[in-house]
Amino acid sequence: MNRNILSLDFYGAEITAALAAVDEETDTLRIRHALRRRCRxxxxxxxxxxxxxxEELSKIFAEVSEYxxxxxxxxxxxxxxxxSFKRASGFKSVDSRNRIIGEREIDEATRNSIPSNLSETLEVVDVLPQSxxxxxxxxxxxxKGMSGFTLEVETFLSCAMVTHLNNLNNVLSSCECxxxxxxxxxxxxxxxLLNADEKQAGTLLLDLGETSASALMYHKGALVDGWExxxxxxxLTEAVADLLQNDTETAREILRExxxxxxxxxxxxxxxxxKKLLTDVKKELLxxxxxxxxxxxxxxxCGAGADKTLLKTAKKVFGARKARIASFENLIADCPADHPAYSGALALIRHALDRERSQMGVAKAKEPGLLDGLLSKLGLSELF
Incomplete structure (x- = not known):
């Protein structure tokens, strides 16, 4: 059975998106379309x-609808x-007669890891079980399937400010998504993007975009902290402009060539x-x-800014024993999707499928609808 999955990655001042076809029988993923759009x-x-x-998001949905x-x-x-990110733990006593742990006990323990005193300004958008x-x-x-009286789960919580999340939800809803x-x-x-050995050894993942950066850190196989x-x-562009005594637009043109x-x-x-950029990042993490x-x-x-020159400097600044640029290997794609900027969009698809298969975490779902209303508005519904 085949189905399509679309990822939208809000990446700094642009949106990257990837549309993939999933063949569930052969467990293969084919990237059908990828796009990058500046969204001011x-x-x-x-x-x-x-x-x-x-308006900007509607244009992206319209382009995707052609595929x-x-x-x-x-x-x-x-x-x-x-x-914001937080480590937490949840507990559940196993009430079943034969003391076999099932999905209900796992789900309850996971939900119990969400703090009861969480600020009203925050909403938990993702719960990732660790162990x-x-x-x-x-x-x-x-x-699952093991025997026991008590079950405890260590989780990694991702929280978002309610007001900002509501605004995004309203935009998506207005586009009939x-x-x-x-x-x-x-x-x-x-x-x-990280392999099991890297997670166990302790790895800092740094994603560099044009106007934003994300960092997550592993220790002994578990996520321990994250930063936006x-x-x-x-x-970096501003630092080049200062060093060359030029304005930022001239520096940007020089960097293109x-x-x-x-x-x-x-x-x-x-x-x-x-060195200046990465030192600023390190100061924040410290x-x-x-x-x-x-x-x-x-x-x-990883990310749009990842290259070999930056990697060499980053290894020195962070004092890492090993350093590499992340990429998706053996990617099946019908379109150019190997640019580092697509790392987030591709990762979202793979991670969502992995979570679906293992039935971990919580999903954020809205009323049914998706692209039907948008296609009708654009006069395209009869074509699909």
Whole structure:
């Protein structure tokens, strides 16, 4: 059985999207269409202009509708400093007569990890189980079917400010997209782009966009902290402008034509600018007690700003033993989708499918509808 899934990644001042066809019989994923659009009405998933956001998002849905004959599942990726992350734990006594742990007990323990005193200004948008403990026995990955009296789960919570989330929901609803799942893009990337050895060894994943950055850190196989930063490669552009004593627009034009290794002076300028950007990122992370407690030995870069020059500087700044640029290998695509900027959109699809198969976490769903209303407004409904 085949079905389509569409991801929307609100990435700084642009939206990246990927439409994939999922063959559930062969367990293959084919990328049918990928797009990047500058969206001035958004800053990450924060809505800056409601009407403008509706118009820009409607255009994206209209473009996607040319590639589907029926409504796709939709995964919305959240980014922005209105997100926050927290480790938590939930507990459940097993009430069944034979003390076998089932989906009901796992779901209840997971829900119980959400703090009862959570601020009214925040809403939990994702709960990611990390590991389970049964009757004091730790490190269990899948407790379903096991026997026990008590079940405890360690989770990684992602929270969003209610007002910002409501604004995004209203924009999607106005575009007749009412049935979708919400996931933090950074969590999706961390879970799909890092391998098991990197998670166990301790890795910092750093995603660099034009106007924003995300970071997540693993320690002994578990997510321990996450950060959403309000600056990105624009900081590097500004540093280049300062070093060359130019305005930022001139610096941006110079960077478009710059090829690493072609100009010794520019190579030094880029290295100094990259060092400033990454030092600023590190200063932000150093404010976290968890970062100080669990320094990462591995570093993985991804996102639109990830390249070999930046990787070399990042390895020095963060003092990492190993560093690499993340990418999706063996990608089956009918369109160009290998640009680093698509990392978030692709990760959202894979992570949503992984979560669906393992039935983990919570989904954010709205009233049924999806693209039907939008297609009708555009006069396209008769074509599909």
């Amino acid at each position: 009405a958004f800053s990450g998933a924060f809505v800056r202009d409601m009407q403008g956001a509706q 589907v004959t029926f409504n796709p599942s939709v995964v919305v990726g959240l980014r922005g400093n209105f997100l 389970y403990t049964i009757d004091g026995n730790t490190g269990i990955k899948n407790p 009412n049935d979708y799942q919400v996931l933090p893009s950074s969590v999706a990337m961390a879970e799909t 930063l309000g600056w990105g490669m624009n900081t 710059y090829e690493p290794g072609s100009d010794d002076i520019m190579d030094e300028v880029m290295e100094d600018a990259a 404010q976290s007690l968890l970062y100080l407690k669990y320094p990462s030995s591995h570093l993985v870069l």
